[in-house]
Amino acid sequence: MTFSVESKGVYAIAATPFLDDGSIDFNSVDSLTDFYQDSGCTGITILGIMGEAPKLEPEESRAIIKRVISRARIPVIVGVSAPGFAGMKSLARTSMDMGAAGVMIAPTPALRTDDQIINYFAGAVDAIGDDVPWVLQDYPLTLSVVISPGVIANVISNHPSCLMLKHEDWPGLEKISKLRAMRKSGELRPFSILCGNGGMFLDFEPERGADGAMTGYGFPDMLTELVSLFAQGKRDEAHDLFDAHLPLIRYEQQLGIGLAVRKHVLKRRGVIASDAQRKPAQMLTPTARAEVDYLLSRVARHDKRAAV
C-alpha cells in the first residue's frame, strides 16, 4: 500500500530508541520497524514530535531515516517541521532522496490569522517542492496554532501534494464531520484523515469519517484491530476493545511523560531494549511506573497482548 489520498489504517508514530548511554540503538530501530509492520500498520512516521527529533544531530537524523526506510516495506513519512524553510527543504530533500514516501509539516507556533497559516503552507510547499507528498499536522494543543476547517480546506485545495491530514485537534470530532461533508458536497477533493492525540477518540473518529490513526500508542496491533473492526461494522466489539485500553491510552496521553510511558510499554513488550530518552527528558517515577504496570495488568484481563 502506498502513501496516497486513499491511505487507510494505522501509521505508527515511531519512537527513537536509545541505548542507556544515549547513543542510538539501531538494533531496536530495526525491531521497532518490524514490530510496527507485524502489527498491521500501513505506514510509519518518523522524527515527529514524539520521536525526539530535536535531540538528534543532523547526521543522526539522516542515519535513522536511512535505517528505517531500508528495512520497512510500508511507506515511511518523515517529520520535517523546522524553524525555517531552509532546514525544512534540506531535510525533505534528503528524506525523499533516501526513499521516503512523503513528509509531515506542522505550522510554526507564531501563526495566528487564517492568511498567515495559508501563506505559511504555501511557503513550505514552495520550499520543499510541489512534487513532494506531504501530511498537514493539525495539533493546536501543543503548537498553539488553531486551524479552522475552512483553512484546512483552503490548504488542501491549494496544494495537490497535500495528501493527508494528521488530525489532532481537541475537541475534534465535529471538524472531521465538517471536512467530510465538504468532501461529500464536492467542495473538497479526496484526501486521507488519520487521527492522533494518542488515540483518545478513536472509538468515534472512524464513524465521523477518519481513515484511521497516526499515533504512537504502545499497542499499534490493537489500533489496527480497532480500525479493522470499524471497517467491518463491528461497532460494539470495537468499543469493547477500545474501552479495555482506554485507561492506558489516557495515562499515556500526558504531555511530557507520555513518551516515557510509551517507551516503558514498548520495552516491557520486548520491542526495544531500553526506555532511555535523551535529555531533556521526563522519566517515570517509581510510583508512575507501578501505575502503568497496574494498568497493563488490568488491560491484560481483556487483551492478552498486555500480559507482559
Place this chain on the structure above:
Amino acid sequence: MTFSVESKGVYAIAATPFLDDGSIDFNSVDSLTDFYQDSGCTGITILGIMGEAPKLEPEESRAIIKRVISRARIPVIVGVSAPGFAGMKSLARTSMDMGAAGVMIAPTPALRTDDQIINYFAGAVDAIGDDVPWVLQDYPLTLSVVISPGVIANVISNHPSCLMLKHEDWPGLEKISKLRAMRKSGELRPFSILCGNGGMFLDFEPERGADGAMTGYGFPDMLTELVSLFAQGKRDEAHDLFDAHLPLIRYEQQLGIGLAVRKHVLKRRGVIASDAQRKPAQMLTPTARAEVDYLLSRVARHDKRAAV
C-alpha cells in the same frame, strides 16, 4: 462537614440551569442542589468556569448564590475570579455575607513568573480580606498560567486563609506527590487537595495524596462512591467503577462542548429541566448527542445509574 483544610470527598462544580428562553431556571437550581447533596457531595462550588458565570448579569449571580446557599446543607464555595481585584472583592464580600463557606480564585491569564503569581495571590487576599477562606485553582490548560509546586507551597504558606488546592494541572500526578511530600516533611502546613479535570485521573489521584475531587461530571454519585472505595482501600473495585465510566468522562472532557455533554446527561438523569446554555454556547450536534447516549448505554451495563 465544614470547609476546612480537612475537607474530603467531592465538591460538585455546579452547572447553572437555564430555561429554553435563556432565563435562570430556579426550580432546577433547587433540584440540582438537592441532587448534589443526595449524591453524597461534601460541598458545592458555584459560578466556576463551567457555571457560565461570565454570562450572568451581576444581580443574577447574586440571586443564584442566594438560592443555592439557602437550600444547601453542605458548604458552598463561590468562584470569584475577575479581571480586577475590585470586582473580586465585591463578589467575595457579597458571597460571604450571604453565607458562602469560601471563595475560589484562579490566577489571571497574563501571569508568567513565579513572583508575579505569588504577588497576584497576595493582592487577591489583600482585596477580599485575609479572613475569607479560599480555594486556589491551578488550571494551566485553560488559564495558561503554570504554577510550580514551589509556588503553590509559597502561596499556601503566605496565606493561612488558603484552605484548599483545586488541582487540575495535566499531567499532575507528580505535583500531588510533591506537595504531599512537602506536607509530610513539615515544610507545608495541612491543606486540602481536590482534583478537577473532569475526573480524568481520579483513579490514581487519591493514592497520590488527593482528598477527593472538585469537578462537575454528570455522575457525582459515582465520584463519591469512587472516593469512598479508595478510602476503604478497595483499589480494584474502585478501578472497575472508574473504568466503566472513563469513556464518558473522557468524552465530557472536551473543552467547549464539555458543558453541553454535562447538561445533556443531567437532563437525561432528570435533574435539570433543560440543557439550554446562554450564548456564546457550543451545543451538541445530533451525532454528538447520539454518541453520548451510546456511551451512557454502555456505562449502564456496569452502573445502573446510567440507565436513563
Place this chain on the structure above:
Amino acid sequence: MTFSVESKGVYAIAATPFLDDGSIDFNSVDSLTDFYQDSGCTGITILGIMGEAPKLEPEESRAIIKRVISRARIPVIVGVSAPGFAGMKSLARTSMDMGAAGVMIAPTPALRTDDQIINYFAGAVDAIGDDVPWVLQDYPLTLSVVISPGVIANVISNHPSCLMLKHEDWPGLEKISKLRAMRKSGELRPFSILCGNGGMFLDFEPERGADGAMTGYGFPDMLTELVSLFAQGKRDEAHDLFDAHLPLIRYEQQLGIGLAVRKHVLKRRGVIASDAQRKPAQMLTPTARAEVDYLLSRVARHDKRAAV
C-alpha cells in the same frame, strides 16, 4: 461634532483620577474632562484599558460615566469589554442610557481563527443591540488576538453600527493603507480610523489614511495640533512637533508603567491632583520620575507646554 463614521481628530483615552486614599477624585475627573476639551479633543474614551476599569466596582464605573458625560460637550465613548456578553450588555445599556455616544469593544484574548473573531463580534453586537454605535479595538500586543485586514473588513461590513476602528496593531501602517484601499475601491463602506499605541506612529498614520488618534498621551493638546498640521498639509512642521515629543511618547509607551508616566505628567501639568493608582499598580521609582522630568525639560525647549 458627533461620533460617526466621519469622526476625526483626537479622542482622549481618559485616565481615572484617584485621591491618595484610593477613592475617586471627582474634582479631577471634572478638570481632566475640561482639559481634554480645551485641548481640542473631539471625543473622550473612558474605562479603557488605561482607565483602570477592572479596579472599579460597578457603582463606581457608573458614577464616572455619569460625571464625565454630564460635563463633556464632546462625544463620550465607554469601554465595555468584558469576560462575558452579559456584563458587556449591562454596561453598554447603562452607558447609552446615561448619554454615551457609543461603546468600545476589544476581542476576548482566547480568540484565534478568523471565524472565531467574526463570530465574537457578531455575538457582541447581538448582546448590546445593533443600534448601539461602537468602536472596534484592534490591539494585538496586549490582547494577543491578531485581526487581519480582511477580518476587520468583514466585521465592518457585517455591522453598520461599527463606526470606528481603534487601530493599534504594531507594525500597523500597512494595515491602514490596505483598509483605506478597500474603502477607495468601494469594497468597504466609510468608517473612521483613530490610532492608539500612545501615538508612537502618529507622524505617518494620517498620511496612510487615519483620521486621527485615540490615545492618552499626557499632551493631548500636542496631538490635536499635530493632527491639524497634517490636515493643513504642513508635513515638516508636523514632524518637527512630533519629533520633539517622541522621546517622551516613547518613554510613556512602556507596558505597565506607561500609566504611571501619564498620571505623573498630568499631575505636573496641574490637571489632576494626584498620580495615585489603585492596586495592583506599577509606580515610578525615583530614578524613573527623574528621567521623565528630564525628558519634559528637553521637550520644553521646543514646546512651552512641557515647561511645567
Place this chain on the structure above:
Amino acid sequence: MTFSVESKGVYAIAATPFLDDGSIDFNSVDSLTDFYQDSGCTGITILGIMGEAPKLEPEESRAIIKRVISRARIPVIVGVSAPGFAGMKSLARTSMDMGAAGVMIAPTPALRTDDQIINYFAGAVDAIGDDVPWVLQDYPLTLSVVISPGVIANVISNHPSCLMLKHEDWPGLEKISKLRAMRKSGELRPFSILCGNGGMFLDFEPERGADGAMTGYGFPDMLTELVSLFAQGKRDEAHDLFDAHLPLIRYEQQLGIGLAVRKHVLKRRGVIASDAQRKPAQMLTPTARAEVDYLLSRVARHDKRAAV
C-alpha cells in the same frame, strides 16, 4: 578587546547579506564586517534572530561563521538557539572550533515557571560544555518567556560561563537597576549587560548600569558614539544625538519589517549590495521606503552620516 564580563561598547547584531538571486553575498559579508569594526563596534553577533538564521542551510551557516570570524579582529558571538540541545551543541562546537568568542542562547518559547527556565539553561550549558562562554538573551516580546531578575541572577550564579546578558525586556530599565543593585551588594558576581530592542531606550540604559548595546540599528557608528558620550558623562550631548535618531530607531523597531528597514539603510549607506531577504520576508512597500528615506533626510540635518 576580548569577550568577557568586562565587555563594553557595542556588539553589532549582524544582518546576513544576500544577492538578489537569494545566494549569500560574501563580498557584502566582508564589507559589513569591516563596517561594524570601522564603526567602533567592540564585537559582532551573527546568526541571531535578525540574521535570518533559520533561512540558512547548515553548511551556509558554517560558511558565514567562518567568513566573519576570519575577517573580524573583534570578538564574534554566534547565536545557537535551537529547538533541541543536540542542534545547539553541534552549532556551538562548530562555532568555537572556528574561533568564535562565544555563543548566544535564548530560552525556548514553551518555558513558563522559574524552575523550567533555570533548568533549561542548565541543560543548555550541559550540552554545549561549561567551558563555552555565552550570552543569555532575555527577549520576552518575541520569545514569550518572561525572566525575572531573580531568575537571571540564579542562572548567572549557576553558570560561570555566562558572561553577558543581552537585555531586551520591555519595559526593562528597572530590571537593569535591580541587577546592578544585586551586583553592588555582592549578591551577584560581575557580568556584562548589553541592551537590545533596537536601541529604543539607549538614552537611559547606560545610566541604569548597562555596559552598552547589542543591536543592529543601521547606524552602529552612532551607537558607539552614544555609548562613548555617556562614558564621558556628556549627558545632554548624548541625548541630542539619540533624539536626532529616535524617529528612525523607532521606525526600525517594527517587528517583521524592521529587518527590511535595516537592510535598506545599510544598502543606502553603501555597506551591502542588496537589501534582498530570503523568504519568508516582509519587504518595504514603496510608501514605507519613502517614509524611511524621509526620516533619513531629517536625521541628516543633525548627523551627516545619514546624508546618503
